[in-house]
């Protein structure tokens with residue numbers, strides 16, 4: 001069991017921000033990733049639909065023999081974490097719990113902001129989880145629907161990105177928050193623009209970084225660490241979209257070629273549904 005891969009699922013390529021952190025922290029682990037680029041984005045979809053899609057992706061990865069599953073997408077975590085934890089016999093980890101803990105620990109005044117897709121923010125899941133850990137927390141949540149498309153159009157370093165960031169983060173002006181959770185896989189690419197907008201006193205939390213630490217803790221807890229040194233050269237990335245486009249983004253982002261990319265049609269994925 002311990003030398004089997006860890007599965008990661010995402011609505012597209014955004015979850016690569018999560019696996020980049022996992023590869024850094026856990027270089028011996030082998031990764032099977034599936035990105036549902038053909039049905040992306042998940043952010044604006046009804047959560048009932050996101051739940052169905054996420055179950056399909058999870059069962060697909062389970063059929064490949066993974067030892068643990070990471071839902072490397074905030075919207076999919078909101079929609080499906082509880083159901084999958086109940087249905088599957090392997091550990092299932094979302095991206096929300098660890099980011100929440102880090103935010104509560106980091107914040108001095110417990111005024112915490114959260115940004116994410118419409119699905120994530122409308123569910124109020126971050127706020128609920130923050131309040132479970134810290135009853136006196138004051139949480140302000142704002143959906144930033146344009147951030148994903150700015151990143152995907154490769155405009156995240158442009159002047160336009162600064163304008164969109166300023167506009168969408170306006171609701172936070174005048175707030176005393178000292179910590180902001182980047183509750184969407186794409187937002188770490190806008191991290192420096194967001195930091196510049198608020199100034200150095202604000203702490204930004206990247207749930208991808210925190211999730212990698214949680215994955216490490218769970219592997220330790222179940223004594224499931226891969227013991228083949230640096231065997232992580234056999235990563236497989238499945239995508240429901242075009243393999244060549246996925247491969248280009250993954251190479252560029254991960255600065256690595258230690259993986260193969262395989263196209264898998266949505267039709268195949270749907271066979272793994274209810």
Ligand code: I24
Nearest residue numbers: 013014016017037151152154241245246249252253
């Ligand atoms: N970034 C993302 N999605 C894209 C993109 C991008 N195109 C350029 N860059 N496209 O997400 C989404 C739609 N595609 C996906 C592949 O199949 C076809 C449809 C953010 C990725 C974060 C890891 C910009 C870009 C890049 C390389 C690395 C990072 C990045 F080209 F943001």
Ligand code: DGL
Nearest residue numbers: 011041042043074075185
């Ligand atoms: N991966 C999604 C998330 O973290 C963002 C992209 C999408 O909307 O599909 O919420």
